[in-house]
Amino acid sequence: MNKNEKFVITINREVGSGGRTVGRKLAEKLGVKYCDKAVIQGLTRKFGLTSERIEEIKAQKKSWWNDITTYYNTLVNSADQPMDAEVKLDNASLFETEKGILQELASQTSCVVAGRTGFMVFRLWPNHLNIFIQASMEHRIQRVMYRQNVSEQEARDIIAKLDADRETYIKKYEDTSRYDTRNYQLVISMDDLSEDDAVEVIMDYINRTSK
Numbered sequence: 001m002n003k004n005e006k007f008v009i010t011i012n013r014e015v016g017s018g019g020r021t022v023g024r025k026l027a028e029k030l031g032v033k034y035c036d037k038a039v040i041q042g043l044t045r046k047f048g049l050t051s052e053r054i055e056e057i058k059a060q061k062k063s064w065w066n067d068i069t070t071y072y073n074t075l076v077n078s079a080d081q082p083m084d085a086e087v088k089l090d091n092a093s094l095f096e097t098e099k100g101i102l103q104e105l106a107s108q109t110s111c112v113v114a115g116r117t118g119f120m121v122f123r124l125w126p127n128h129l130n131i132f133i134q135a136s137m138e139h140r141i142q143r144v145m146y147r148q149n150v151s152e153q154e155a156r157d158i159i160a161k162l163d164a165d166r167e168t169y170i171k172k173y174e175d176t177s178r179y180d181t182r183n184y185q186l187v188i189s190m191d192d193l194s195e196d197d198a199v200e201v202i203m204d205y206i207n208r209t210s211k
Helices: 019-030 037-047 051-059 065-077 091-108 137-148 152-173 195-209
Strands: 008-013 033-035 111-114 128-134 186-189
Touching: 008 019, 019 033, 019 111, 019 195, 033 091, 037 091, 091 111, 128 195, 137 152, 186 195
Parallel strands: 008 111, 008 128, 033 111, 128 186
Antiparallel strands: none
8 A cells, every 4th residue: 555645444343352443543643534434324314325315426526525524523522413314224225325435535535444344345446455453252342341331241242243243244245254364454453452552553564565
């Protein structure tokens, strides 16, 4: 990946690994935009976005990155999330809408994308880096227990359900597994690393491989 040209970095992660925090800190370190599921869902609800609506916006050559930045700040700074439009999408339509949002954003600016579809959406994208963040089950359980204030068994159940749901989602649209390391240029285990350590590992990789 060439960090001196427009790029996209995707972060796929196991729940409880700290991957979302790594993605956000990495975006801050690189000075680029950060996008995750909360932003995508918020945009879909607030602006009534569908894959068809995204195509209309693109045809008008209208940039909504400022709207995204403003709305993201609203999401992270307020418990009340405004919803100007109610949009009900089936899974196939949701996938196409997420894909359209992500690709439109990446076409406008360098960004870090955290979420389950990123590595699929951008696998053929020019100048991209796909990263997978993982951790041992014990590490994940402890983190989920702490962050969600649940018991060990509840944490196990949360992890099992999300792991199964995410794998099923991937296999529905691609003939691959999210655990297939061939989908990524970099795989990081978080057991002995802090989020800041992981960011430094990624930065070192980028600096070593950047053209």
